[in-house]
Amino acid sequence: MVQLTLLHWVYVIMVLVILTVMLLRKDTIIPCILGVFLMGFVAKNSIMGATIAVFDGLIVAGRELLGIIVVISCIVAMSKLLEEIGANRLMVAPFTKFIKTPDVAFWFTGLVMLVVSWFFWPSPATALVGAVLLPVALRVGLPAIGVAMAINLFGHGLALSSDYVIQGAPTITATAAGVPVEAVMVQGTPLFFTMGFVTIITAFILLKRDMKKGLIEKPVLEDIEFNEAKEVKPIAKLASIFVPIAFGLDIVAMFLFELRGGDATALIGGTAILVLSSICVIEYKVGALDKITKFVREGFMFGMEIFGPILPIAAFFYMGEVDPVHAILGANALPEGSQGILSDMGVAMASIAPMNRPVVATMEMLVGAITGLDGSGFSGMSLAGSLAKVFGTAVNGSIAVLAALGQIGAIWVGGGTLVPWGLIPAAAICRVLPMDLARRNFIPVVTGLIVTTIVAMFLI
Template identity: 75%
Template sequence: MVELTMLHWIYVIMTLVILMVMIMRRDTIIPCIIGVFLISFIAKRSIVGATKGIFDSFIVATSELIGIILVISCIVAMSKVLEEIGANNLMVKPFAQFIKTPDIAFWFIGIVMLIVSWFFWPSPATALVGAVLLPVALKVGLPAIGVAMAINLFGHGLALSSDYVIQGAPTITASAAGIPVEKIMLKGTPLFLTMGIITIIIAYVLLKIDMKKGKIIGPKVDFDEESNRKKTSNVAKFAAVIVPIAFLLDIATMFYFKLRGGDATALIGGTAVTLMIIITIAEYKRESLDKITKFIKDGFMFGMEIFGPIIPIAAFFYLGEISPIEAVLGKGVLPLGSQGILSDMGRALSSIAKMNRPVVASMEMLVGAITGMDGSGFSGMSLAGSLAKVFGTAVNGSIPVLAALGQIGAIWVGGGTLVPWGLIPAAAICRVKPMDLAQRNFIPVITGLIVTTIVAMLLI
C-alpha cells in the first residue's frame, strides 16, 4: 500500500471543510481555491508555485469541462433564435390538443418536459414548455403548483440527473471518477428510473389527494396571449418542423454509428449551431450576421454563467486523480506506485475500516445530497464522482453505480427539485412560491432518494 503523504491529508481535510461549508448553505469556491493553494504549496514549497497552481488547476478543469460548456452554449444559442421568431411555441403547441383532464395535463406536461429537457437543457425547456402548456393545464383544472411539480420533477429531476443526450452531468461525474461516461449512463439507468418513477408517482398521488380534499385550489392567473395570437412567419413554421426532425436524426445516428460521450455531444452541438445559422439567415436575411453574433453571445453567456462557478470547484476535486494533479504540479509529486490521492485513500480506507456496500451507498447518497444544498446540482458532482472512486475501491464495488447514485443525490436536491433557491425557474413560470413547491416536492424526493439508495446497495 502506498504511504499517505501530507498531500493526501490536506486533500481529505479540505474536502471535509468544503462539505461543512455546503451544509451551511454557503458557496464553496473559496474553500476549493484554498485547497488547491495548500496542495500546490505543499508540493512546490513556495508561494509562487502555489499561486501558479491555482491558475493551472483552472486550466485543467476547464479542459475537462470545455466540451459540455460549448454544447450547452450552442444549444441555448439555438433556443434564443427559436424563441425570438416564435418557433418554440409552434413546436409545443400542437400537443395542447391532447390535454383534456388534470391527470392528462400532469403526465403530458411532464413527459414533454422530459423530452425537451434532454435536448434543450431544463432551464430553457422550463420557459419553452411552461409558457405554452401552463394556460392549457389551468384551463382543464390542474393547479399551477401541479404544473410546477410536473415541470420540475420531470425536467430538473429526471431529465437533468440522467442527461442522456447532452451528457453534461455524467461527463462531470465520470471525469472526477476516472471512468468512461458511457459506463455511468449504462450502469446508472436502473437508478435513474427508480428515482424518477418512485418520486413522480408519489408526488402525483399526494397532489391528487390534496386536490380531492380541496387543499389545493388553482389560482386565477392572467396570461398575456398576444404572442400566441401573433402571426408567425413561414421560417418559424419551418424551424418548428426541422429542429425536432434534425435532433431525431441525431439520435438515430448515435445508435447507428454507436456514438457515445464526446462524439455524441459534438454531434448535438454541431447540429444546434448549423440549425441556428440556417434559421437565422432564412429569417433575418441581411441582418443575419449581426443576429447570429447576438445569439452566440447569449448562448455563451448562459454557458459561462452556469459553469463559471463550477470550474474552481472542479479544479480542486480533479486533483484527486493522478493525471490532473501531475498536469498541475508535475510528475513525481505523488509517491511511487500511487494511483492518485483518491485511489490511495480508498485502499487505505479499505485496509483500516470494514466498510460494506450498504454503508458506502448511504454515504455516497448523503454526500451527493449535501453537495446539492447550494442550489447548483453540478457543483457537487465532481465530489460525488471522486468519492465514488474512493468508496468503490474500498469495497471492491461498482464505481459507475456509486457515481450515478451520487449524481442523483446532487441533481435531485440541488438541480432544482428540493432546495427553494434552486426552484426559481419552474416556480416563476408557474407563478407559485418556490417554498411552496419545495414543500410539495419534499416527501416524494426524500422517499425516492431512500429507495434508490437501497436499490444501489443491491447493484454495487
C-alpha cells in the same frame, strides 16, 4: 499499499472543510481555491509554485469541461433564436389537443418537459413548456402548483440527473470518478428511473389527494398570460419541423455509429450551431451576419453563468486523479506506485476499516444531497464523483453506480427540486411561490432518494 503523504491528507482535510461549508449553505469556491493552493505549496514547497498551481488547476478543469460548456451554450443560443421567431411554441402546440383532463395534463406536461429538457436543457425548456402548456393545463383543471411540479420533477429532476443527450452531468461526474461517461449513463439507468418513477408517482398521488380534499387553490385563468396571440414569424413553421428532424437524425446516428461520450456531445453541439446558422440566414438574410452574434453571445453568457463557478470547484476535486495532479503539480507530486489520491485513500480505508456496500451507498447519497444545498446541483458533482472512486475502491464495487447515485443526490436536491432558491424558474413561469413548490416536492423527493439508495446497495 502506497504510503499516504502529506499531500493526501491535505486533500482529505480540505474535502471535509468543503463539506462543512456546504452544510452551512455557503459557496465553496474559496475553500476549493485554498485547497489547490495548499496542495501546490506542499508539492512545490514555495508560495510561487502554489500560486501557479491555482491557475493551472483552472486551466486543467476548463480543458476537461470545455466541451460541455460549449455544447450547452450552442443549444441555448439556438433556443434563443427559436424563441424569437416563435418556433418554440409551434413545436409544442400540436400536443395541446391531447390534454383533456387534469391527470393527462400532469403527465403530458411532464413527459414533454422530459424530452425537451434532454435536448435543450431544463432552464430554456421550462420557459418553453410552461408558456405553452400552462394555460392548457389550467383550462382542464390542473392547479398551477401541479403544472409546476410536473415541469420541475420531470425537467430539473429526471431529465437533468440522467442527461442522456447533452451528457453534461455524467461527464462531470465520470471525469471526477475516473470512469467512462457511458459507464455512468448505462450502469446508472436503473437508478435514474427508480428515482424518477418513485418520486413522480408519489408526487402525483399526493397532489391528487389534496385536489380531492380541496386543499389546493386554483388560480383565475384570466390572471395567466396566454400565448396564442403572440407573433409567430413565417420561418417558425419550417423551423418547428426542421429542428426535431435534425435532432432525431442525431439520435439515429448515435445508435447506428455507436457514438458515445464526447462524440455524441459533439454531434449535438454541431447540429445546434448548424441549425442556428441556417435559420438565421433564411430569416434575416444579410442581417444574419450580425444577428447571429446576439444569439451566440446569449448562449455563451448562459453557459459561463452556469459553469463559471464550477471551474475552481472542479479544479480541486480533479486533483484526486493521477493525470490532473501531474498536469498541475508535476510528475513527482505523488509517490511511486500511486494510483491517485482517491484510489490510495480508498485502499487505505479498506485495509483499516472494511466498509460494506449499504454504508458506502448511504454515504454517497448523503454527500451528493449535501452538495446540492447550494441550489446548483452541478457544483457538487465533482465531489460526488471523487468520493465514488474512494468508496468503490474500498468495497471493490462499481464506481460508476456510486457516481450515478451521487449525481442523483446532487441534482435532485440542488438542481431545482428541493432547494427553494433552485426552484425559481418553474415557480415563476407557473406563478406559484418557490417555498410552496419546495414543500410539495419534499416528501416525494426524499422518498425517491431513500428508495434509490436501497436499490443502489444491490447494484454496486
